[in-house]
Amino acid sequence: MNKQSYWTILAMLLLTMLLAACGGGSAEPVATQGEEETGSETSGETAEEPESTSGESEVTELQLMGWASSEAENDRLQEVIDEFNANNPDLNVTLNLVPDYDTKLQTSLAGGSPPDVFYIDSFRLPDFVAADSIEPAEGQLENVDDFYPSLREAFTIDDTLYCPPKDFSTLGLQYNKALFDAAGVEYPTNDWTWDDLRAAAEQLTDEENGVYGMVVSADFARWIAFLYQAGGSVTNSDFTEMTINSPEAMEAMNFYVGLVEDGFAATPAGLDSGWPGEAFGKESAAMSMEGNWIASFLNDQFPDVDYGVVQLPAGPAGEATMAFTVCYGVPAIGENKEASFRLVNYLTGPEGMKRWTDLGLAMPTRASLADGWTAQYPELEPFLAGAENANPWQFRPGFQDVLDTMNDGLQQAFSGTLLAEDVLSNTEEVGTEVLNR
C-alpha cells in the first residue's frame, strides 16, 4: 500500500508539472515582453528610455525584425531607432535582428503574429504579395518621387508600391591596383566596354602565379547585368512570356562563359574562396563585379588591398547594372499599421535615411541625399551612380525555380558539360512553366 501511494504521488506530481507547463503558454507573451525590455535596456544606450515611458499607459510596442549585418551597421540602426523612440514617446520600437531570417519571418506571418515592420528582399517580394501578406505602402509615404525610380520599381507589383527601399547596392567593377600596375595595364574607367574588360582580363591573367584577370560566379544575379548590357531581357514587360532565349542573351552568355573557357577568369571555388569578394581580397583575381558590400568586407578582412571601383563596362546595348535592395514591409495583418508606417517613414525619410547611410556602408535610396553621400564617400561614387541605369532584381512569384535552373546551367556551362544554348532553353522552359502557374 505504501508503495502504491508513492506511485500515485509521483504520477500526480508529473501531471501537475505538465499542466503547469501547458498553462504557462498563455503567460508566455508577457514573459517575453519583459525579456525584450530588459534586452533593450542592456544593449541600448537608452537605458532610461523604456522606464520613463512605461509610466504612461498609451505606449505602443513595435517590433522591427531584420537580419544581422556587420556590427557597425547593427549599432547604427539601433541608434537611429533610439532616436525615433526618443522623439515619439507614444511608441517604443524594439529592434530584433534574427538569424535564419526567412524561416523566422515566414513562420511568424503564417502564425498570425508577425513583427510590425520587417525587411523584405526585392526578389522575395512577389511571393509575399501573392500571399497577401504585405500592406501596400501606396499613399502612406512621404515624398515618394524622391526615391530612385529603379528602386521604386523593385518594390512595385502591378502598379502598386508595396514598401519603401531601406537602402540598396548596385554592381560595380572592382580592380586591384597593384595587379594592374604589375601587368602594366591601365586602370579601368567608367567608359569601358566588354572588349576592354576582356582584353584587360587576358593581360592580367598569370596562371603560373595563380592570378586570374577576373573572378566570376555561376550566378544569375551577376550574369543578368551582361544580359541587360547586351540588350536582352528575362521576360517581356508584363511577365507573360520568357524572352531569355534570345540572340542578345546568347551574346551575353558567350561573353561571360567565354571568359572562363579561355582561362581569363575563374570561379570563386577555383580560387579557394567562398565568394568572389574573398578571391578578390586574396589577390588571386584582379577584378570582380560585386556590390558595395565588398567595400566593408575588404576593409575588415583584407585592409591592405589597394583597389578602385568603376561602373560596369558597357555592352553592345550600352550600360546597365543591377540594383539589389531591401525594403521595410508592414504586414497586412499587423495590429499597429499606422504606427508602423510612422516608423517606416522615419527610417526611409530624409532624416532617418541620412543617419543610416552616413555610415558609408549602405547607400541612400533618396536621390536628394546622393550629393551629400558622394561628397563623403567619393571612392564609392560609381556604385551610387549605378542607380541611374540599374535594373530591379524582382520577377514573379516562384521565380526561385528559374534562378536555380539558370545558376545550375551557368555552373555546367563553366565546367563545359552544358552548352550555352541549352542553358538558355532550359531556363526558358522552366520560366514558361513558372509564369503559367
Added chain:
Amino acid sequence: MAAGIREQERQDRIAAWLFLSPALIIFAIFLVIPILFALYFSFTDWNGISPPAEASWIGLDNYQAILLQDGIRRADFFKALKNTTYFALGVVPVQTALALFLAVVVNQRLLRFKSFFRTSYYFPSITSSVAISLIFLFLYQKSGLINSILSGATLGLWEPIAWMEDSRGLIHIILGWLGVTLRDGPAFFRTELLGLTIWDWISGPSVALSGIMILNTWTTIGTMMIIFLAALQDIPTSVYEAAQIDGATTWPTFRKITLPLLRPTMFFIITLGLIGTYQVFDQVYVMSSGGPAKTTLTVAYMVYRNGFRNSEMGLGAAIALSLFIIIFILTMIQRRITGSEATD
C-alpha cells in the same frame, strides 16, 4: 487473495499509463499532430506565408506535380530521389561494414589502449554536425588538405579539384575514361524517363555528393560501432569455446558464429542507416545548399527548399510524405531480405 492480485494488476496498469503519459503527450504534440497537419497540407496549396486557414484544398495536385506532370517539379523530385538513392547505396554498405570491422577490432581482448580507440572512433558521432561540415568544407577546397594528400600519395598525378563545386557524376567520369560520352553514346541515353534522361539517371553520385557521403559515413560509423560492440559482447563466450574445441579458426568462427548471431543487430543498423541516409539534410544545408547543378539536392533538402524558399509548403509536405512512404517501403523490403528471424 485473487481480488488483491487483480487490484494490484489494475493499479499497475494505471501506474504504467501515468508513467507513459509524459512521453505520450510529448509524442502527440510534437510528432503525431504535426504529421497529421503535414498530411492535410499536402493536399492544399498552402504557401507557408499566409495563415494556414487560408490554404485551399487542391486534392492530389501536389502529388501529381511531383509524380506525373512533366515539369521542373517532377524533374527536381526525381533528381533528388536519384541523388538520395546513390547516397544511400554508397553510404549504408560502407558504413555497416566499417562499423562492424571497427567493433570487432576494439572488441579484441588483446588490444591495448582499448578505451582510447573506442573513444576516438565514437568522437565524430557526438561532435556537432554543422561544425564538422564547416571543417570539411575547408578540407575539400582546391588547395585543401585532401587534395594535397591525394597528390602527395600519387606523386603529383592527382589533379586538385574543388570537390564541393564538381558536379560530374562518378559513373559519368568512369564512362568518360572508357570513351563513352553523351555526345557519341547510343541514342537511348537521351530518352527521358520521369523527367530525367537515361544519361542523367546513370550519373552516379557527383564528386560533391561523394564528398558529403564520405563525411556522413565518417560521422555515423561511431554510433553504429557502439551498437555492434554491445551486440558482440552479448555473444556468450561458451559458443566461441565450443567452436574452438571443434577446431574452428578465426575466419570460420566469425562467418559461422559471429555474423549469424549479429543478424538482428545488422537489421537494426541497416534500417537506421537507410532512414538516416534518406533523410540527410544538415550536411547538405551547410555545405552545398543542393548545388552544384542540383547534384547534392536530396529529398529532405527539397522539402525545406520548397517550404521556405519557393513558398510552396503544400508541395513540400507532399514531398515529405512521399519520402516517408519510400522509406517505409524500403524498410519493408530490407526486412524481407535480412530474413524474418532477425525481426524476433
